[in-house]
Amino acid sequence: MENSIDTIIGVNVTLKGNLFNKGSIQVNGSVEGEVKSDENILIGESAVIKGPVIAKKIEISGEVKGLVEANEKLEIQPTGKVYGDVNAKTLIIREGAVFVGKSIMSNTQGENTGEKKEKSLDAVENDEKVEPEITVNEKVDKLGFFSKK
Amino acid sequence: MYYYIFDIKKCKKRSVVSDIKNYLSFLGISGEFTYPSSAYSVAELVSLGLSKKYNTIVGIGDDEIANQIAASLYGKSEAMGLIPIEATETLANLIGTRSWKEAADSLRYRRIAEMKIGLIANGGAFLTEVDINAKNPVEVTLEFKDYLLQAKVRDLKISNFNPSIKKISPDHLDISFHSVGLKDRPLFTKLTSMFSNHQDETDFSLFRARSLRVFTSSQIPIFSGGHQIAKTPQLIESSDDYLRLIVGKKSSLS
Numbered sequence: 407m408e409n410s411i412d413t414i415i416g417v418n419v420t421l422k423g424n425l426f427n428k429g430s431i432q433v434n435g436s437v438e439g440e441v442k443s444d445e446n447i448l449i450g451e452s453a454v455i456k457g458p459v460i461a462k463k464i465e466i467s468g469e470v471k472g473l474v475e476a477n478e479k480l481e482i483q484p485t486g487k488v489y490g491d492v493n494a495k496t497l498i499i500r501e502g503a504v505f506v507g508k509s510i511m512s513n514t515q516g517e518n519t520g521e522k523k524e525k526s527l528d529a530v531e532n533d534e535k536v537e538p539e540i541t542v543n544e545k546v547d548k549l550g551f552f553s554k555k
Numbered sequence: 556m557y558y559y560i561f562d563i564k565k566c567k568k569r570s571v572v573s574d575i576k577n578y579l580s581f582l583g584i585s586g587e588f589t590y591p592s593s594a595y596s597v598a599e600l601v602s603l604g605l606s607k608k609y610n611t612i613v614g615i616g617d618d619e620i621a622n623q624i625a626a627s628l629y630g631k632s633e634a635m636g637l638i639p640i641e642a643t644e645t646l647a648n649l650i651g652t653r654s655w656k657e658a659a660d661s662l663r664y665r666r667i668a669e670m671k672i673g674l675i676a677n678g679g680a681f682l683t684e685v686d687i688n689a690k691n692p693v694e695v696t697l698e699f700k701d702y703l704l705q706a707k708v709r710d711l712k713i714s715n716f717n718p719s720i721k722k723i724s725p726d727h728l729d730i731s732f733h734s735v736g737l738k739d740r741p742l743f744t745k746l747t748s749m750f751s752n753h754q755d756e757t758d759f760s761l762f763r764a765r766s767l768r769v770f771t772s773s774q775i776p777i778f779s780g781g782h783q784i785a786k787t788p789q790l791i792e793s794s795d796d797y798l799r800l801i802v803g804k805k806s807s808l809s
Binding site: 426 | 706762
């Protein structure tokens with residue numbers, strides 16, 4: 407999240423409606439509606455968002471109830487809580503994070519390489535090795551490690 | 556060529572008035588001097604200057620006269636000059652001059668920058684910023700095109716030009732404030748923040764918009780450069796047209 411932030415929603419601020427920005431957005435307050443950026447979205451620990459979050463890179467340390475769609479990378483920090491489906495090319499869920507929903511991993515062409523349904527996932531992964539492990543399909547499993555005999 | 560609107564009330568020393576006039580003559584850019592009064596407002600003097608075909612209207616004074624001239628001159632081909640006296644640092648930063656002498660020098664070189672200005676629905680305007688700086692934090696509702704936000708705030712600023720905020724678009728105003736809401740914090744955090752000068756960074760908000768409406772629970776004055784120019788509720792927006800402003804070499808606009 408090295409880009410400078412264009413819009414900052416401070417703690418104790420309530421925003422209702424749709425926020426669209428070409429630049430990066432940092433959320434520390436409450437939002438009811440869509441938050442969309444062509445760059446990055448940083449969701450702080452005190453943030454609560456009810457609605458879809460769409461950006462190139464998304465980092466979640468607060469709470470999101472709704473669809474989360476990252477064209478490049480989605481990272482759920484240990485304090486982060488996501489209740490909703492996520493769609494990302496790269497997905498990182500840190501230990502302690504809460505994720506309740508369905509994850510869809512997309513490749514660069516926008517095709518889904520796999521999907522996994524989660525009923526309740528607490529503390530999934532510690533490192534950034536999540537992306538290939540979640541996506542298992544027949545093409546990848548040539549040696550039959552994952553298929554039952 | 557130069558039409559000066561001189562707010563002589565801003566000169567604490569009477570000698571400064573003649574010093575400025577003499578220096579402008581020395582630079583070869585002397586012109587007609589006028590003075591706002593109860594008989595002639597700044598807006599009337601500007602239109603008088605334009606009717607006399609002057610191509611440069613120069614305000615001598617603080618932010619108040621600068622804003623009043625800008626309100627009458629934006630969207631026109633004539634240029635605006637400024638010789639700041641008792642003006643805010645932000646305005647001095649905008650035109651890139653620290654003293655009236657530097658400003659007079661920059662008038663002679665006539666380096667023109669085009670900029671948009673902030674407009675207020677009551678007919679007022681501002682070159683730099685307006686602020687709602689009530690003694691106590693105030694509950695505001697800011698209505699933007701696609702969303703509205705509510706918060707209890709202090710230091711609400713709506714900036715057309717603020718050197719501490721990186722502008723992302725000349726068409727947009729930058730809206731910044733600190734939000735207040737101690738009741739939601741744990742007791743320990745409340746106590747620490749009470750006895751410390753440290754500002755919580757997460758309470759800072761920044762938005763960009765072409766226009767917004769400002770609502771408050773009670774009517775609150777809106778200031779620019781220490782002068783009240785409007786009251787809430789108010790519609791504030793960025794101008795469609797540009798103002799041609801003469802700036803110095805060190806100006807943020809050049």
